[in-house]
Amino acid sequence: MNSKDTMNTKTTLPDAARQWRADETEPAADLFALLCQRRGWSGEYLAAIDVSEHAVLKDLDTMVTALEEIRRSGGTITIAPDFDMDGISSGVLGYAGLKELGFNVNLHIPDYRRGHDLTPEDIAEINARFPGTTVLLTCDGGVNSHAGIRAARMLGWQTLVTDHHQELEPGSQADITVDPCRLDETYALGGICGAHVLYQILEAYAAAHQPFKLWAIRLLRLFAGLGTVSDVMPVLYENRQLVRDSLSIARLLHVSAPKTIPNPWGGMDPDPDAIDIARATLLQLLATEDHDPAYVAAFEGFAALLKAFAQAGKVRDIDSVNEGFYGFYLAPAMNSPRRTGYPIDDCFAVFTAPSIAERLAAMHRVIENNERRKELTALHLAELNDGDQPLAPWVYFSAAPGGMYGLLANQMMEQLGHPVVVVNRPTTPDEPVSGSGRAPGWFDIITTLDGYDELYAIGHQQACGVKLRTAQALDQLVTILEDSTRVTMLTAGDAMHPTGDLVLGAGSECDAPLDDTEPLVELVRRVETLRPFGHEFAEPVVEIVLDGFAVKSIGSEKQHLRLTTATGLACLWWNAAEAQLERLTEIADDATAQPTRFLAKLQLNEFLGETRLQAVIERSI
Known part of the structure; x- marks a missing residue:
């Protein structure tokens, strides 16, 4: 069963399923059951996504055998990780795990200025710093790093690639490659992170050759789970138990x-x-x-x-x-x-x-x-909003460091509600242009740009790097994004307008009132049993309808907001004071104002031994 948990629409249920109405003698519906029904979370679905058994990655056993030969022969492995959180997790996991297993191992610190691909410059740097290297082991990268792998092989090194990115033709040039997204791979869940791939190899190695070290190696699930969440992998199947284990170890x-x-x-x-x-x-x-x-x-x-x-x-x-x-x-x-x-x-x-x-x-x-x-994000956002942007609202130029383009594109995408690409500002028409694109869940950037000679995208569908062969393709990029968005908007329908899983407040359209907190506290407690939440299994949100409230700025810099209802329910909105305080104060002071609606998550707050319900606002509706 497919769960539409990130872009769901509220299903209208018969009146008998309502949580409350004026006649309080009617039985109350189970809010948790109602939420699960609207999400499509049947008992069978929830049981299925908790199954953690999985197949063996192709060539995993081959790499395990190679590792044992390397250890027995006294070879020296240098680990070359990527530089994001998954790469850091992978590098630390590999270095700590191989050390614990008795290998001679070094850890290379990557240079993010060279990009995600392993380059000949990286290999030269590794050779200079670790001249005893005989084996290169990549993690969270390397499957498409043909030049870097060739440079390593020219030095006589054995090349082992562990990655989770899509392998592209003509395929990896390494001696052994383990990757759930290999061209010939049949592993069911392609969305496992780089740290998880390397973890599976070390666990299999320990089981085969050093079973007395299995407990120690399994503690490294801490880092594999961290990579899973940070790289926005789906929190489904084997990933769910991995994240649970990681958090248990972290605690x-x-x-x-x-x-x-x-x-x-x-x-x-x-x-x-x-x-x-x-x-x-x-x-x-x-x-x-x-x-x-x-x-x-x-x-x-x-x-x-x-x-x-x-x-x-x-x-x-x-x-x-x-x-x-x-x-x-x-x-x-x-x-x-x-x-x-x-x-x-x-x-x-x-x-x-x-x-x-x-x-x-x-x-x-x-x-x-x-x-x-x-601070830099705020500064460069002002540049996008107030500066010279001839290709807005689809493509924006930025003078920010390249590593910030994704953050800026995401901020603009959230403001505008459609795909956005942020790139460097070219100085000549023939200059290559690169940047990052971000899109809502209903728009696939990579698929949209596929097939165009002058531009391409690589990464994830809604979060990817975008490159143009020359600046002359910028107008084409704008046209593609604008036209494709219009077509998608015509077919996406309600998926473009996510609503709360439940509507809480006063009124006949609401599923439950906000002033009766006991059912809501029970709802929160039952929802907590479904953790972990994340990509493709999103945490439930509710629509809250506030008919009158007091508003106050809070925090050390008065950057947050607290809205308090007449019955004392606290609704917190982080970092919203600058943008929302004036508007909400006017609404709060207007006795004739219509009810105000927000999307929020419900939480339980423990204070002085008392459990209180509170809402954390995500945005207004």
């Missing part, structure tokens, strides 16, 4: 801050600076056995990054360590160096630096750089 590395800071209510508040990383449950377990220092360092680094985010106010308790933390805090921070031009070394140093103090310091620098990234 074993969380240490609660001791409560030593007096607060105005006579109690004590947590002091994140006093967190003792060594007290993490998993680190204490690892300390009872012999493990390679590089292996232990990877987990100590993760514990250190949790402390750093606690000090930054982003991880308040163990419940904060969830898939949202991976996707909205950790991955953006680790991806920030290439957005700002900052060196990527710190992202790897978090897991590989000699001491815990150095790993913690590296994570603090990464977080600080991410704050700079946010």
